Every structure is written in C-alpha cells, then in structure tokens.
Amino acid sequence: MHTLSNTSMFWQSLAAMCAVQVVAVVCVQWLHARTGLLKRYLGHAVALAVGVLLGTGLLHLLPEAIEELGNHTGLWLAFCGTFVFLFAVERIFSALTGNAAETAATETLSTVHHHHGHHTSRPMNLVFGGMLHSFVDGVSAAAAFTLGPRIGLLTALAIVLHEIPHRLGDFALFMHLGLSEKKALRLAAFVGAPSLLGVLLVAGIGSAGMAASAWLLPVSAASFVYVAAANLMPELQHECKLMRVAGQIGALVVGVLLVVLLGKLPGA
Ligand SMILES: [Zn+2]
Numbered sequence: 001m002h003t004l005s006n007t008s009m010f011w012q013s014l015a016a017m018c019a020v021q022v023v024a025v026v027c028v029q030w031l032h033a034r035t036g037l038l039k040r041y042l043g044h045a046v047a048l049a050v051g052v053l054l055g056t057g058l059l060h061l062l063p064e065a066i067e068e069l070g071n072h073t074g075l076w077l078a079f080c081g082t083f084v085f086l087f088a089v090e091r092i093f094s095a096l097t098g099n100a101a102e103t104a105a106t107e108t109l110s111t112v113h114h115h116h117g118h119h120t121s122r123p124m125n126l127v128f129g130g131m132l133h134s135f136v137d138g139v140s141a142a143a144a145f146t147l148g149p150r151i152g153l154l155t156a157l158a159i160v161l162h163e164i165p166h167r168l169g170d171f172a173l174f175m176h177l178g179l180s181e182k183k184a185l186r187l188a189a190f191v192g193a194p195s196l197l198g199v200l201l202v203a204g205i206g207s208a209g210m211a212a213s214a215w216l217l218p219v220s221a222a223s224f225v226y227v228a229a230a231n232l233m234p235e236l237q238h239e240c241k242l243m244r245v246a247g248q249i250g251a252l253v254v255g256v257l258l259v260v261l262l263g264k265l266p267g268a
Helices: 006-031 035-069 073-097 107-113 123-145 149-176 181-190 194-208 210-214 216-236 242-264
Strands: none
Touching: 006 123, 006 149, 006 181, 006 194, 035 073, 035 123, 035 149, 035 210, 035 216, 035 242, 073 123, 073 216, 123 149, 123 181, 123 194, 123 210, 123 216, 149 181, 149 216, 149 242, 194 210, 210 216
C-alpha cells in the first residue's frame, strides 16, 4: 500500500466524489418523474446498494484495515465503536428533532402517493442529517483511495449506489414539503457537499502521517455495514410479494458478487 503520493490520492478521491455527487443528482432529476419505474425497481436498486456496501465494507475495506493495522482489539473497537456511534447519533438526533436523520428511499413512493402526516416541516434537520452522512462518505472514499485507485473506485461505486435512492428520498420529501422542483434539487445537491470536506480532512490527516489514515478504514467499513444493515435493509422489509422479495435477494447477491468480481480485475 501507500504506493500513491498524497497529492494524487487527494485529486483522485476529490474527482471521484465530485463525480459521485453529479451522478447522484442527475439520476435524481431523471428518476423523480418516473414513478412507474421507481415503483417497480426502487426496492431492487436499494437491495443492490446493500450488496455493494456489504461487499465493499466486509470484503475489501475491513481486510485492508487488518492488513494495515494488524488483527488486534483496537481495530475491532474502532469498527464496533463507529457502528454504535452512528446509531447513537441517529437516535439522539431523532429524539431531539422528531425527525429521522436519514430519509428512507421508499419515502419517495409514500410521499408521492399518499400524503403522510408524520413528516413535519423541518427540512433543515434532514439536510443536517444527510450532510453528516455525506461527510462520512467522503472520509470513506478518501481513506480507500490512499490504498489505491481500485479500492477507491469500488468505494465510490458503493457510495453512488446508495446515494441515488437516498437523495431521491430527500428530494421527494423536499418537494412534499412544498419546495419548488429547482429548490428541492438544489437542496438535494447541497446535502452532498460535505463529502468534499471529508476528502479534505483525510488529505490533512494523510499529510500528518499516512499511518493515521489507516485508522479510517475500520471506520469506513463500519459506516458501510451500518448504512446497509440499519438504513437500507429495513426499507426492504416492507415488501411482502414473494416474487419481489426473491428479486431483491437476487439484486443483493448480485451487488456482493459485483464487488468480488471488480476486486479481482487485474490492473488498476
Ligand atoms: Zn452515503
């Protein structure tokens, strides 16, 4: 590892995060009017994202972390601690504001189709929750790019796949709260901005000593597993049609396999 200079790692991860944000927002704009398509395939897209997140976190980031830091208690404490920390932040946030910190992707459909009353008029809280999450995404991407472009790009893929349904949820909710389409889209794009700050933070830590940035790997791995297991998987649990459930399980497996195959590609 550490074959990359700090500067090239920095520019690669910055470029990748900018691309992730642009792709996510473009997809949101393209998808939001296509409710038929969303209704049919949103669950599959979420399941695919779950597979890619689990695969990237558990099959790439965590093994790299063990290789860099050694298999000792500190690493597992960082992993476990991040998992608990993310849960605590989300729950405290929700208790203080009465809102979920994360917008569920499936909100897209429920807000489009019925007008639920449980979301009140506090979009700024949602923006804050999403921004915190984006910051962690940026840290994850940059930490992965310090290991090499291949694992960096895999991480960027894992981010873009879960950000599309997530940002779609934000966007639908902003529209539901009465914002114009333009404003809702701008706000959904703004939520992703802190990911660039996350990259800057890792670049700063990296220049202080590359060994320190290896500690971000178990943190990234835990954040991916957390997003998959705690934010995304519960959204899939509402599905009760057997064929759709089977399709979603298939998409999840495809996501994991995709990560395995991309990790085996020569070069990069
Ligand atoms: Zn994310």
